[in-house]
Amino acid sequence: MEYINTKHDFSILEKLMFVISEDHSTSTLGKLKTEINKIFSKSKCKDILYTNNTDKLFFGMKVYPLFDGDDTMEIMGDSKTKIFDQYYIEFDSKLFDPMLGLTEKELTAVLLHEIGHIIYDIGTIDVVRKNVDLYFADAHEYVDLKASKGYKELIGYALKDAVMKVGSLFAKFRDEEIVADATVVACGYGPDLETALRKIRRSATYLNKDVDDRFITLAWVLRLRSEFTTKRIPAIHTLNRAKALTASQLEKRELDYAVKLMNKMDDPMSEGVIDNIKERFSKKVAKFKMNGVRSIRDDIYELNLRLRCAEHEDDLLFIIRTVNTDIAILQDYLSDDIDDYERQETTRALQDLYDIRQRASKDKKVRSLNSSLINVIYPD
Secondary structure (H helix, E strand, O other): OOOOOOOOOOHHHHHHHHHOOOOOOHHHHHHHHHHHHHHOOOOEEEEEEEEOOOOOOOOOEEEEEOOOHHHHHHHHHOOOOOOOOEEEEEEEHHHHOOOOOOOHHHHHHHHHHHHHHHHOOHHHHHHHHHHHHHHHHHHOOOOOOOOOOOHHHHHHHHHHHHHHHHOOHHHOOOOOOOOOOHHHHHOOOHHHHHHHHHHHHHHOOOOOOOOOHHHHHHHHHHHHHHHHHHHHHHHHHHHHHHHOOOOOHHHHHHHHHHHHHHHOOOOOOOHHHHHHHHHHHHHHHHHHHHHOHHHHHHHHHHHHHHHHHOOEHHHHHHHHHHHHHHHHHHHHHHOOOOOHHHHHHHHHHHHHHHHHHHHHHHHOOOEOHHHHOOOOOOOO
């Protein structure tokens, strides 16, 4: 909890959340930002927006993390803990509607929950990483180290969308339970979060019971890579149409940014950028350069052994992530000028990796870690 000041006096925050629907002036939003930055002292809220939503779907609250293309590749190609140190907040005016009936304590609990899942909850980014890994496995694709210039920024747009949705109360899929939130509980608002969630689910119309839309944008952007030449203009039209469907200013800003990127993505990626991406796989690349395909063969032996012994979901996801990294390196190697023997050995290793990934993502049955998860429901 070193990122959160749980001893803070939250009464000022409660008062600001209570009056914000009537007074959302720059001064009030500035005071709220200052108060939030006192609580989450290691991360910085860059700005807070209040949107008067009269004719669009209810979005509640959005907390967008701020990161660049290098962060994108770190998220996709690494398994290190990722804490976002800057973010934006946006409030939907409908969140303060009397029909929803949220108290100042419940509004405060929701705010702490939404911010906490962006800058503190490492589980959020892990869920997104797992979905990226599984996408590549299911689509039989790989991380392209020589993608067109700007594509990693476009993936960043999709990752921000997914990260923002995964931990949010306003994007829960089907009847997901809210696991006891350590951030909110530590600040003394656990029961208020529970009652707020019930009110939101009862009165709001955001919930889609049939489609998990948290990863729609991410999957769309990843899929777009292989069809970019023919689908770029239709994709830009799609993003422009999406702007008309959302009331969120932050979402419109992200969509505008994505369109701007796609308009510039005809240029090839510079060697400097390629080298920067390769640094995300630096240990693997260095080992590969030294030992060639033999180093990947060692990986294949270990991965097959791990696959035979895998008992949990996370064991398979580790295997899939490792395979995705190895495939990216070998595909990049195949694009170089190599002799026929090396090309044949590399192609054979690739086929073995694809086979392992297929078995890990489709064939192997293990126990889900979620089956033993204890959900805490606060009493009325």
